[in-house]
Amino acid sequence: MIDFQLTENDEKVLAEIRRQGLIVREHARYYDEHEDEFPPDSLPEGKDLPNPFSMLGGRNEEDTPMGVIVLLMAMAQSWGDYSVRIRNTIGGLGNAALRASGTEEQMLRWNGKTLAMAITEPGCGSDSKAIQTTAVLDGEEWVINGEKIFVTTGCRADGVVVWATLDRAAGRSGIKSFVIMKETPGFEVTHKEKKLGIRADDTAAMVFKDCRIPRDHLLGGNEEIPKHGSGGFRGVMKTFNMTRPSVAATGLGMAMAALDFTRDALADEGVEVDWERGTHSRSAIEQKLVEIEADIEAARLAICHAAWLAGRGEENNVEASISKAKGGEVARTATQRCLEILGAVGITRDHLVEKWCRDTRITDIYEGTGQIQRLIIARKILGYSSAELS
Numbered sequence: 001m002i003d004f005q006l007t008e009n010d011e012k013v014l015a016e017i018r019r020q021g022l023i024v025r026e027h028a029r030y031y032d033e034h035e036d037e038f039p040p041d042s043l044p045e046g047k048d049l050p051n052p053f054s055m056l057g058g059r060n061e062e063d064t065p066m067g068v069i070v071l072l073m074a075m076a077q078s079w080g081d082y083s084v085r086i087r088n089t090i091g092g093l094g095n096a097a098l099r100a101s102g103t104e105e106q107m108l109r110w111n112g113k114t115l116a117m118a119i120t121e122p123g124c125g126s127d128s129k130a131i132q133t134t135a136v137l138d139g140e141e142w143v144i145n146g147e148k149i150f151v152t153t154g155c156r157a158d159g160v161v162v163w164a165t166l167d168r169a170a171g172r173s174g175i176k177s178f179v180i181m182k183e184t185p186g187f188e189v190t191h192k193e194k195k196l197g198i199r200a201d202d203t204a205a206m207v208f209k210d211c212r213i214p215r216d217h218l219l220g221g222n223e224e225i226p227k228h229g230s231g232g233f234r235g236v237m238k239t240f241n242m243t244r245p246s247v248a249a250t251g252l253g254m255a256m257a258a259l260d261f262t263r264d265a266l267a268d269e270g271v272e273v274d275w276e277r278g279t280h281s282r283s284a285i286e287q288k289l290v291e292i293e294a295d296i297e298a299a300r301l302a303i304c305h306a307a308w309l310a311g312r313g314e315e316n317n318v319e320a321s322i323s324k325a326k327g328g329e330v331a332r333t334a335t336q337r338c339l340e341i342l343g344a345v346g347i348t349r350d351h352l353v354e355k356w357c358r359d360t361r362i363t364d365i366y367e368g369t370g371q372i373q374r375l376i377i378a379r380k381i382l383g384y385s386s387a388e389l390s
Contacts, residue, residue, distance in 0.1 A: 004304045006072075010064050013055045014076045020049055021080020025352060028081040028200075032355055035199035036192075038156060039084045046086035067242070067311035068304045071249040075300070078253030079260075082359045083200035092153040093117040093243060093367075094161035097177060100239040101220045110179060116157040117239075118148035118206055126372045128163070129171045133208065135164040135178060135218075142178060142218065144186070144211040152366070154204025155192050158182055161219060162208065177219040186211030197358035241320040244367055245306040248327020251363030252299055254356040255334035259292055261353055262338040265345060285341055292334045299323070299330040318380045325373035328364030335360045 006014070023045050031039050052073060059066055077085065094115025098107060124130040133146025144164055154160065159181035167174035180187055186209050193203040266272070266285065273286045282290070302323040309316035335357045339346035346353045364370045379389050 002305065002308060004064065004068060004301070004308075006064050006069075007062075009055070009057060010069055010072075013052050013069070014072060016050060016055065017052050017073055017076035018079055020046065020052075020086045021077065023049075024080035024084050024086060027084050028352060028355065029349070031084055031200035033199075035194065038202065039088070039200050042087040043084075049086060051087065065308050065311040067307035071245055071303055071307050074246055075249040075253040075256070075303075078250040079257045081200075082198055082250060082254060090114055092157055093239070094157070094159070094179075096243050097161045097219065097239045098179070101177065103221050106179070106216075106219065106221075110159070113158040113181075114153065114156065115179065116151050116154045116160045116204070118151045118154070118160050118162045120150045121147060122149055126369055128175065131163055131165050131175055132168070133162065133164040134168075135166055135176060137166075137215070138212075140215045141212045142215060144178060144180065144208040144213065146208050148206045148208075150193065150366070151204045151206055153202060154189060154206060155202040160206065178213060179217045179219060180208070180211065180213055184211055184213060197355070197361055240367055241316050242307070242310050244320045244324035244373075245303045245310075245327070247363050247367050248299065248303050248323045248331070251331025251360050252296055252303070252327055254360050255292075255296055255331045255338075258335040258338040258353050258356045259289070259296065261351065262341055262346075263289060265342060288337060288341060292337055295330045296334060299327040302326050318377055321368070321373040321376040324368060325370050325377065328370050328373075331360040331363045 023043065027039070027043060031037065056069070063069075064072075090112060092114050094117040095113075097117055098110060098115060102110075119128065119131070121130075121132055123132065131146075133144065133148065136143045136145075144162060146162075146164060148160075148162065151160065159179060162178050162180055163175055164178060165174045166176055182189075188207050188209075190205045190207050193205065195203060263273075266289075271283075271285060273282070273289050275290075277286075279287060302319070306316050306319040306323040309319055335353070339353055339357050342353060345351065346357075348354070368376075375386075375389065378384070379386065382389065
C-alpha cells in the first residue's frame, strides 16, 4: 500500500525550507532583473541557518521514502524561488546522466563537478533522433562537431554531457553521450540566452568544432551501435525518469507560492473559501481557488508516485511522464489563474506573482514538452511504437 503521510520530522524539514524560502524571496527580484549576474553559491543570511538535508536523519521503512521527500523538498525550495537558494548544491542535469549511465570510474573522475547536458540543437528540439552533432572515433580520441542551444547551467557548469550521433542513419540507436569539460580545445560557449523566465538560471549556446576528447569520455564506455533497440540512448533516457518528476515538483512549488499569495491577498479583503459549502454555494473566485488547489494536489500525488516507484527500483517511465505532463501543465495554468484572480495586483512587479507566472512556463517545455509526455503515455497505453504514433 502506498502511503505518502509525512513524519513529524519531515514536516519540520519542509517548514524550515519554506522559512528559508522567505529569505530567498528578498533576493529573487534582484537576480530576475540582473540576469547577467549569477546568484551566489550561498546567501550571507544563511550562514547560521541549518541545512535541511542534515535534518533528515537516518531513514527507516516507516519514514517517507527518500526519493519522495527529496522531491517535496525541491517543491518547498522553489516555493521560495526557482533559481536563488540559501545554498546551492553541486550538480546539473548532466550529473543525473552520469549517475544513470556512467561507469564507476567515470563517476569517481567527475565527482564534485557540475555537468550540464546538451541535447537541443537549432534544427532539433523534441525529436531527439534528428540530432546532427556527430562523434567520430579517430584512434584513441573522439572528434565532436556540432552546435547545441538552450543548455541549462551551460555557463556555470564545469563541463557538459553532449548527445551526439555515431551514425545518423541509425537514428536513436546511433546516439551516444560524451563528457566534455570546459577549456577543451574546439569547445566554445558562444553566448548566454536572455529569456522570459528563470532569468537567474543561465542558459547557454555551445559550438563544438573538431573538438577532441579521450576515448574513455564516452558515457558508459559502450562504443557499439546496436542493430536493434536504443543502446546508449535508452540508457541516458533513464535520466529523465527521475528528473522529469523533479521538474514538475519545482513548477508546483511556484504554483503553490502563487496560490498561497492569492489566498492571503483575498483573505485580507474578506474573501475566504468555506470548504463546507457546496459548489453552487461558492462564489466564482472561491470555486477557482478550490479547483487550483485540487489540481496542485493531484499533480503532487503523481510526482510522489513516480518517485516512490523509482525508490523501489521499479519501472516508472510512464509515471514519470504522467507527473511531468500533469505537473508542467498545472504549474503553468495555476499561476496564470492566480494572476487573473489578483488582477492589477498580480501583474505589478511589487509582488512576485508575475515572476512565478513567467518562471513556470519552462516546466511544461524542457526535459520533454507536455505534448511529448502525452505521446509517451499514449504509446504505452495503446501499445504503439514511436514510429506508429508520433
